[in-house]
Amino acid sequence: MSEFGSQLRLELRHRIRPMAGRDPAERGRTTTPLELLYDLTYVVAFAAAADQLAEQLGHGVIWPALGAYVFAVWAVSWAWLNFTWFASAYGNDDVLFRVATIVQMIGVIVLTYGLPVSFEAAAHGESPNNLLMVIGYVIMRVPLIVLWLRAASEDPDHRRNAISYVLIISAAQLGWLLTAVIPLAAGVTVVCLVVLALAEMVAPVIATERYGFSPWNPGHVAERFALLTLITIGEVIAGTTSAVGTLTQESGWSVEAVLIASSGLVIAAAVWWTYFLVPSRLVLEEKPERTFGWRYAHLALFGSIAAIGAGLHLTTIAMEKGGVSLLGIALALTVPLATTIAIIFLVWSVLMRSFDLSHLPLLLVTFAPLVAAVVVGAASHPGEPLDLETPGSLTALSAVTGLVALGAVIEVVGHELLGYRHTLRAWQKGTAEASV
Structure with missing residues (x-):
C-alpha cells in the first residue's frame, strides 16, 4: 500500500486499533x-x-x-x-x-x-x-x-x-x-x-x-493546555460583548462605549499575549519532568481568566438590574486580572524552576493602574449602585475599564522588553547547575 493509502486508511477507517502507547519523544505532534x-x-x-x-x-x-x-x-x-x-x-x-x-x-x-x-x-x-x-x-x-x-x-x-x-x-x-x-x-x-x-x-x-x-508527549500536553487557555480567554471576549451590547441598548453608542469595548478586547489580547510569552512547549520538550508542577499551576489560571469574564458579566448585570456599585465592578475586574498575571508568573517560575525577583518591579508597575481603577470605583458615587443616568457614571465606568486594560498592556510591554533576557538567563543558570 502506498504512503498516501496508509494515511487515508488512518484518517478514514476507525476500526479497533492497538492502544500500545504513543511516542513521548515525537516532535511536532498536534491536537486532533x-x-x-x-x-x-x-x-x-x-x-x-x-x-x-x-x-x-x-x-x-x-x-x-x-x-x-x-x-x-x-x-x-x-x-x-x-x-x-x-x-x-x-x-x-x-x-x-x-x-x-x-x-x-x-x-x-x-x-x-x-x-x-x-x-x-x-x-x-x-x-x-x-x-x-x-x-x-x-x-x-x-x-x-x-x-x-x-x-x-x-x-x-x-x-x-x-x-x-x-x-x-x-x-x-x-x-x-x-x-x-x-x-x-x-x-x-x-x-x-x-x-x-x-x-x-x-x-x-x-x-x-x-x-x-x-x-505522554510533553509538546502535545503544552499545546493542549495552551488551547484550553485560549478557550477560557474567550470568556473575556464574551463578557465584553455582553456588557457593551447592554450599554448600547441602554444609552446608544458613545465614546465611553467604544472605550469599554476596546478595553475588554485589549484585556483579552493582553492575557493571550502574556501567556504565550512563556515558552512552555520548548522547555517541556527538553525538561518533561517539569510538567507536573506546570500543569497544576494551570488549574488556578483557568479559573482566574474565566473570572475576568465574570467581572464583565457583572457589569452587564449592574447596567440591567442595578444593585452593584462601581467599586464592586472595579474589584471584580482588577482582582482576577491581577491574579491571572501573578499566576502566569508562577507558571513561568515552575517551568523555569526559577523565581526571578527582577519581575517584581514589573508586577508592581502593572498593578498600579489596577489600584487606580479601584480608587476611581470607590470615589465615584460611593455606596450607591451604578446608574448610567447619573452624570459622570458612564465616564467613571469607562475610566475603570480603561485603567484595567492599561495594566494588562503594561504587563505585555514589560515582558516583551525583559522576558527574553530573563528566560534565557534562567535557562542557562539551570543548565549550568544541572551540569555540575
Missing part, C-alpha cells in the same frame, strides 16, 4: 479534531461557572460564591486534565476511544446543569457538591477508567502505571459520591471536598514516582 471537539464542551462549562459567579456577586453573595466557583472550576479543569493526560499517552482515535470521549462530553454538560444548584446551595451555607454534579462527573470519568483498563491490557510496559490511575480515579469517584449523598454538616463536607481534591492531585505524583510515567 476529536480533542478540539471535546474542548468545546468546556466553553459551556466555564461560561456557566462564570455566569453563576457574576449572578451571585450581583446579589451581594461574595465568599460562598467564590467557594462554589473554585469548586466548579477545579472539578471541570481536573476532569479535562485527566482526559488530556490519557489522550496524550494513548489517543489512538479508534472507534472505542471516540465513543468514550463523546460520552465524557455528555458528562461535562450534565455537570454544568448542576452548577446553579451548587451556587445556590453555597449561598445558603450548604455544600457546593450535589448529586447532579456527581452524576455528570461519573459520566465523565467512568469511560476514562475503562480506557485506562484498556491501556493496562494492551501496554504491558506501562501496566502498573495505568492500573494506578484506575484505582485513583475509582476511589476518588466513590469519595465524591459519598460527599453528595451522606448528610453531613456543610463545614465537614467542605473539608472532605478539599481533602479529596488534594488527594486526587497528589496521588498521581506518588504513583508516577513509584511506577514510572505513562507515554
Whole structure:
C-alpha cells in the first residue's frame, strides 16, 4: 500500500486499533479534531461557572460564591486534565476511544446543569457538591477508567502505571459520591471536598514516582493546555460583548462605549499575549519532568481568566438590574486580572524552576493602574449602585475599564522588553547547575 493509502486508511477507517502507547519523544505532534471537539464542551462549562459567579456577586453573595466557583472550576479543569493526560499517552482515535470521549462530553454538560444548584446551595451555607454534579462527573470519568483498563491490557510496559490511575480515579469517584449523598454538616463536607481534591492531585505524583510515567508527549500536553487557555480567554471576549451590547441598548453608542469595548478586547489580547510569552512547549520538550508542577499551576489560571469574564458579566448585570456599585465592578475586574498575571508568573517560575525577583518591579508597575481603577470605583458615587443616568457614571465606568486594560498592556510591554533576557538567563543558570 502506498504512503498516501496508509494515511487515508488512518484518517478514514476507525476500526479497533492497538492502544500500545504513543511516542513521548515525537516532535511536532498536534491536537486532533476529536480533542478540539471535546474542548468545546468546556466553553459551556466555564461560561456557566462564570455566569453563576457574576449572578451571585450581583446579589451581594461574595465568599460562598467564590467557594462554589473554585469548586466548579477545579472539578471541570481536573476532569479535562485527566482526559488530556490519557489522550496524550494513548489517543489512538479508534472507534472505542471516540465513543468514550463523546460520552465524557455528555458528562461535562450534565455537570454544568448542576452548577446553579451548587451556587445556590453555597449561598445558603450548604455544600457546593450535589448529586447532579456527581452524576455528570461519573459520566465523565467512568469511560476514562475503562480506557485506562484498556491501556493496562494492551501496554504491558506501562501496566502498573495505568492500573494506578484506575484505582485513583475509582476511589476518588466513590469519595465524591459519598460527599453528595451522606448528610453531613456543610463545614465537614467542605473539608472532605478539599481533602479529596488534594488527594486526587497528589496521588498521581506518588504513583508516577513509584511506577514510572505513562507515554505522554510533553509538546502535545503544552499545546493542549495552551488551547484550553485560549478557550477560557474567550470568556473575556464574551463578557465584553455582553456588557457593551447592554450599554448600547441602554444609552446608544458613545465614546465611553467604544472605550469599554476596546478595553475588554485589549484585556483579552493582553492575557493571550502574556501567556504565550512563556515558552512552555520548548522547555517541556527538553525538561518533561517539569510538567507536573506546570500543569497544576494551570488549574488556578483557568479559573482566574474565566473570572475576568465574570467581572464583565457583572457589569452587564449592574447596567440591567442595578444593585452593584462601581467599586464592586472595579474589584471584580482588577482582582482576577491581577491574579491571572501573578499566576502566569508562577507558571513561568515552575517551568523555569526559577523565581526571578527582577519581575517584581514589573508586577508592581502593572498593578498600579489596577489600584487606580479601584480608587476611581470607590470615589465615584460611593455606596450607591451604578446608574448610567447619573452624570459622570458612564465616564467613571469607562475610566475603570480603561485603567484595567492599561495594566494588562503594561504587563505585555514589560515582558516583551525583559522576558527574553530573563528566560534565557534562567535557562542557562539551570543548565549550568544541572551540569555540575
